[in-house]
Amino acid sequence: MIKVDQLSKRYSGHTALDSVSFEVGRGEIVGFLGPNGAGKTTTLRILTNYLPPSSGSAQIDGLDVFKNSLEVRKRIGYMPENVPLYNDMRVKEYLRFRGALKGLKGKALRIGVGEAMDRTSLHEVRRKMIGTLSKGFRQRVGLADALVNRPPLLILDEPTNGLDPNQIREVRGLIKELGGDHTVLISTHILPEVEMTCGRVIIINQGKIQAIGEPRNLAGQMRSAGTARVELKGDPNVIEGKLGKVGGVRRVTLERSDADWHLFVMKVEANKDVREMIDRLARKEQWAMRELSRKDVSLEDVFADLTMNQHD
Amino acid sequence: MRTFLILLSREIKAYFQSIVAYIVIAAVSLLHGVIFLKFVTALKSDSVPMALNQVMLLNNQFWLVLLLIIPLITMRLFSEEQKLGTLEPLLTAPVQSWQVIFSKYTAALLFYMVLYLPYMFYMIYFEKTVNASAFGGAYAFSSPSFYGGYAMIFLIGLFFVAVGCLASALTSNQIIAAVISFTILLIYFFLGLLRVQFNDLPQITIEFLEYISPIEHMRDWSAGFFNTRPVVYYVSFAALTLSLTHHVLDYRKWRI
Ligand SMILES: Nc1ncnc2c1ncn2[C@@H]1O[C@H](COP(=O)(O)OP(=O)(O)O)[C@@H](O)[C@H]1O
Ligand SMILES: [Mg+2]
Numbered sequence: 001m002i003k004v005d006q007l008s009k010r011y012s013g014h015t016a017l018d019s020v021s022f023e024v025g026r027g028e029i030v031g032f033l034g035p036n037g038a039g040k041t042t043t044l045r046i047l048t049n050y051l052p053p054s055s056g057s058a059q060i061d062g063l064d065v066f067k068n069s070l071e072v073r074k075r076i077g078y079m080p081e082n083v084p085l086y087n088d089m090r091v092k093e094y095l096r097f098r099g100a101l102k103g104l105k106g107k108a109l110r111i112g113v114g115e116a117m118d119r120t121s122l123h124e125v126r127r128k129m130i131g132t133l134s135k136g137f138r139q140r141v142g143l144a145d146a147l148v149n150r151p152p153l154l155i156l157d158e159p160t161n162g163l164d165p166n167q168i169r170e171v172r173g174l175i176k177e178l179g180g181d182h183t184v185l186i187s188t189h190i191l192p193e194v195e196m197t198c199g200r201v202i203i204i205n206q207g208k209i210q211a212i213g214e215p216r217n218l219a220g221q222m223r224s225a226g227t228a229r230v231e232l233k234g235d236p237n238v239i240e241g242k243l244g245k246v247g248g249v250r251r252v253t254l255e256r257s258d259a260d261w262h263l264f265v266m267k268v269e270a271n272k273d274v275r276e277m278i279d280r281l282a283r284k285e286q287w288a289m290r291e292l293s294r295k296d297v298s299l300e301d302v303f304a305d306l307t308m309n310q311h312d
Numbered sequence: 313m314r315t316f317l318i319l320l321s322r323e324i325k326a327y328f329q330s331i332v333a334y335i336v337i338a339a340v341s342l343l344h345g346v347i348f349l350k351f352v353t354a355l356k357s358d359s360v361p362m363a364l365n366q367v368m369l370l371n372n373q374f375w376l377v378l379l380l381i382i383p384l385i386t387m388r389l390f391s392e393e394q395k396l397g398t399l400e401p402l403l404t405a406p407v408q409s410w411q412v413i414f415s416k417y418t419a420a421l422l423f424y425m426v427l428y429l430p431y432m433f434y435m436i437y438f439e440k441t442v443n444a445s446a447f448g449g450a451y452a453f454s455s456p457s458f459y460g461g462y463a464m465i466f467l468i469g470l471f472f473v474a475v476g477c478l479a480s481a482l483t484s485n486q487i488i489a490a491v492i493s494f495t496i497l498l499i500y501f502f503l504g505l506l507r508v509q510f511n512d513l514p515q516i517t518i519e520f521l522e523y524i525s526p527i528e529h530m531r532d533w534s535a536g537f538f539n540t541r542p543v544v545y546y547v548s549f550a551a552l553t554l555s556l557t558h559h560v561l562d563y564r565k566w567r568i
Contacts, residue, residue: 048404051564073406080404084397088326100318101405145401 001026001153001183002047007056009042009207016042018207019056024200026152029179031194031215032187034204040187041081043204044157047185048078060153074103077146077182081157083138087131091122094130095144102149116144120174136167143174154178156186160193172197228266228274229255231291232282236262242281248272261290268294316411323419327385333423336384341430343377348434352442363454365435366534369461370527378468379497383490385423386476389416390561394484399561413557417477424469432462456536464533467546468526472497474553481560504528 002024009017017039024030032040045051047058049069058065060072086094095113104112117123120140125133130141139159146154159175160168175197178184188194194201195215203210203218211218228249232239236254243252243264250267257263268274275292282289327333351368368374393399403409435458479493480486504525507518522528529542 045400050400050404070406070408073404076404078401078404080397080400082397084400086326086398087396088329097318097322098401098405101315101407103406 001028001061002185003059004043004047005057005059007043007046007058008054009039009046009051010054016207017046017053020204020207020209021056022202022209022212024183024185026183027179028200029175029184029186029198031198031201032185032204033189033191033194033201034187034210035189037206038189038204039207040189040204041157044078044155044185044187048076048155049073074149075151075153077149077151077154079142079146079154079156079159082161083142085130085138085141087129089130090127091130091133091141092117092126094141095122095148098145099148102151104149112148112150115150116148119147119177120144135162136164136170139163139167139171143171147178150181152183154182154184156184158187158189160188160190168193226268226272226294226296228268228278228294229263229291230266230278230282230289230293231261231263233260233288233290234262234285239285239287240264242285243278246274246277246281248274248277263291315407316415319407319411319415320418323415324422327419327423336381337427337430340377340381340427344374344431344434347371347373347377348431348438352438363457363534364438365454365461366457369457369464369530369534375501375527378465378472379494379501381424381427382469382472382476382497383479383494385427386420386473386480386493387486387490388480389420389477390480390557391484391486391489395486409561410558413477413554413561417473417554420473420476421469424473425466428462428465432458454536457534460533460536460538461530463538464526464530464542467542468529470550471546471553474550474557478553478557478560481557500524501526 002022004023005021007017007020008015020039020043032043034040042051046053047060047065049065049072052066061075063072063075065072089097092113095116096109099109099112099116117126120143122137122140122144125137128137130138133141139162143156143159146156156175160171163171172193175184175186179197179199186193186198198215200213201215201218202212230243236257239262240252240254243249243266248269250269252264252266255263255265266274273294275294278292279289347368351364351371355364390399393402402412475496476489476493479496480489482492483489504521504527506513507521507525507528513521523541523545529545532539533542
């Protein structure tokens, strides 16, 4: 559905995107994840034909974004960052206007607007001036606009930005639902959002793609995958040395000491559970134990790690 | 075409749904009314060898009103969209930027012509109710000055409204947009007035000033002398200004 090849964008000298390539298949929900200023909005604006790239190419549905710009724009429902809307229009009036601009007329327009309002629960405010709506309702109007002509591809730039937790839950639920009929590309700088809604994630930082994969598998690709904690009684130097030799353990650090008790944190390889071996080791060495646990990496860790590496 | 009409109807609605529009209509009608009354009163004492309508069309106060109207009705067009960020959803919908520009331009031009309807109404009212002989036989109304005058108001509007569009595309601040277009138009208008103020200018300068002067164009047309030169002049300058507007609006697409 989306094919981006070696896309670069420079803003008067400053490189915002650097040779970005990725693909999104039909029906996927893909998260475009990166901190502020990473180049997410720039990429989405190139895909929607709002900005030209400095070099590289982008295709939507096999059509070049710039050579077939009108055709491409008909296939995209785009919700820009911060959802700019006309404050002097009423909700339904605005959606009818947008539907008509996107080529709907007559009955198709009425149905399109009706369905978009159904999905986003906008009926109760359909006669309200957009300028008087709360942030949550504005966001829904933006979504309804993106949906109105049932485009095969939805591109949503930070769709939950500025919403309260309830509204965020609603919008995420809605996006998940939409995944059935549409290909969805959402950008966000919030990790849990991607883990909850997306089948695949593209991580971008400082204009470069850092990683692409399923939220779960991405963790597996990491060099420092999970952590394990163990609190033992004994000589800390001996313990540290022996823990380091356990298969799967990468690095051992002494987190804190409390009289004879010492808490160690270990970086362990992905998909490896070292607890059984540590337990056996402790019995053999006759170390008393009062904690043994492990934690899988979250996307958060992956992300922090990737961005950290950037600064190294 | 369909897209253009959808955009146009949105722009027209945006004008007529705002209170500001009605305040502008009321203020302009009032100003024109005041100028009208002033000349009717003057006509009672002096006889003027021109139709009342023509006298008014060549009066500086009438032009000052025109120069104020343009920034007021055009400042919002692009500035507001840039400020709200709504150009992004607009231009990422399947529309072309010239359709957007042309719809805004046309709506502003229509609104501008509407603003001159009360003025035309005063003229018709005057013709219907006043006995010309009451003014010492001086004629008060003539068809060429009526139709020619309105047509010239339109032609000048073609260019001036385009200048307003350009100014509005240049900034996201409406007030700055208004100041820019007012300044440009005021300078332009005063260039034309130089012709009247200074008689010892070189011939070539006089000819140039006459060529570009809206007040000279109005003098010709309101006297029934319908030369085509101003038509070509205003249509080309309007086209040029609108294409500049297009470039400014596509600034983000420039490769720098
Ligand atoms: N119109 C612009 N002119 C100059 N620099 C810009 C412009 N838009 C974005 N940038 C810069 O490009 C980089 C990427 O921005 P953006 O794509 O908005 O990031 P994100 O959406 O991921 O927060 C940032 O460093 C930003 O300052
Ligand atoms: Mg952004």
